[in-house]
Amino acid sequence: MATAIHSYRQALAYIQGYPAYTPGQTGNWSLERLQGLLARLGSPEKKFLSLLIAGTKGKGSTAAISESILRSAHYQTGLYTSPYLHSFRESIRLDGEPIAEAEFLNVLRELRSYFETTAGLTAFELTTALALFTFAHLGVDIAVLEVGLGGRLDATNVVAPTVAVITPISYDHIQVLGQTLTAIATEKAGIVRDGALVISAPQVDEARRVIEQVCLERQAKLILVDRDWQWQPGRSVLDGQTFTICEQIYHLPLLGNHQITNAVTALAALAGLKERAGVEITNQAITHGLASVTWPGRLELLQRRPYVILDSAMNGDSAEKLAGALVHYFGQRPVTFIFGASHDHAVVDMLRVLLPLSERMMMTASTHRRAEQPENLVAMADELGYTADSASSPSLALDQVLATATADTIICVAGSLFLVAEIREAWLRRNGLKLPPLDPKDLY
Structure with missing residues (x-):
């Protein structure tokens, strides 16, 4: 039965x-x-x-x-x-x-x-x-x-x-x-x-x-x-x-x-x-x-001073659109990225676009089963000639970049909608705001 x-x-x-x-x-x-x-x-x-x-x-x-x-x-x-x-x-x-x-x-x-x-x-x-x-x-x-x-x-x-x-x-x-x-x-x-x-x-x-x-x-x-x-x-x-x-x-x-x-x-x-x-x-x-219209997680501005922006860019083309938007809104000011991606996406293509804009790149991984491990992302950045940090979880990554941020810091989360979701949830908790209903991210 x-x-x-x-x-x-x-x-x-x-x-x-x-x-x-x-x-x-x-x-x-x-x-x-x-x-x-x-x-x-x-x-x-x-x-x-x-x-x-x-x-x-x-x-x-x-x-x-x-x-x-x-x-x-x-x-x-x-x-x-x-x-x-x-x-x-x-x-x-x-x-x-x-x-x-x-x-x-x-x-x-x-x-x-x-x-x-x-x-x-x-x-x-x-x-x-x-x-x-x-x-x-x-x-x-x-x-x-x-x-x-x-x-x-x-x-x-x-x-x-x-x-x-x-x-x-x-x-x-x-x-x-x-x-x-x-x-x-x-x-x-x-x-x-x-x-x-x-x-x-x-x-x-x-x-x-x-x-x-x-x-x-x-x-x-x-x-x-x-x-x-x-x-x-x-x-x-x-x-x-x-x-x-x-x-x-x-x-x-x-x-x-x-x-x-x-x-x-x-x-x-x-x-x-x-x-x-x-x-x-x-x-x-x-x-x-x-x-x-609302569509969270797509060039979403969570806060100002420091700026926290979420975007679900997940390939080279969308990373270029994100980069163009960051330059449009903030000029040539350097960006602190929190980055994580699915292993089956064009990770290197994204990093080639985003790393030149960065003053700091924090690699992490969502809990989704397809998430690339942070140490692998750090290695990819190294192969492109850039140094990156890593954090074991999205919430820890957010805590670490906010701990050293000034009012003028621009923090951008990108690479995966699953990462964006977990950072968004961590930010809401951190600010004592109401959380939306939460479900596992890997039903299909």
Whole structure:
């Protein structure tokens, strides 16, 4: 007899009992298993409009901005993103709020027998099915779905989206997606269906050519944001930034010029929803949705004097965007970095970008199973000609850099969302602030 699931913690343990996707572990991958499961559940993925967002960086921000505007337009929204920052429930949001523990438990219990009669199911497939069923069951109007990894074979690609979105593509997960941008872009463009409407953020030429070719082959309409939309960046300070489209000025609290690009990509996607499904969004809703969006851990300013900034940069391209933002906001002032990364990410590429900006580099490791060990990170810095310190935990790293900081010190945490989460939690504890719900960081 199966063990009963009585609590939220037991539910998390149940999910952890399913395998995570690991290259070489899953054999010949396909979506057929999840498609079959969803068919048995009544095809919940067909019961709402959807945006499906693939890409390397900016997926989550673009998803969060899109959802915030849709919610401001009074649509009932679902938002599915990964990985989460503090709590698994953040992955499945309903009208902007993490799914309630009671609702999560109820849905998991209802679907458990279906999960257990689906051979080979992974944890991410399970949570994707759970999210789609929840959105359908609770009657959301529009779901915004972030692709987990790649696109073509990602669990979210069981959804035929109303609009497909591809954010900037760069090198990441090369062991899974391929060694070239062409190979990676081909996987990301796997979300494009025949006759689809596709929104592409600005891309490097190699990735753009792949997207254009896939859309041509599938007779999909392609909107290139940097070709078909015009915008002008405005004032940009640590309190937020503005940009202008068609003489309308919008305020965005998210920092970094790349977030304006994400916002324009989101606006293009929402225009696509109007074109394909008649979704009406007023300028008032756009203004409010942009001004009220939150997406913690992405160029997030935690405090001033000393400055503490969190960013989830996790490859060379995103490290360059972070470096550009630091120079924009602080000029040529040197930065103290707290750095940690997953061993399967482009660690050396990030260090090449960030080390020249640093006056001190503190290496550490999150508790996630994929975290690179601090001593290995120190060795990588040494090979690049730089000296780095190390700390055995993120909280200790934060304590050590704050102990020697002055009011003018700039502390930047980067390299991994898992590291950002643990530093954020340590900072909240240190300042006596309320902690969000906390879950293990490695459910899948």
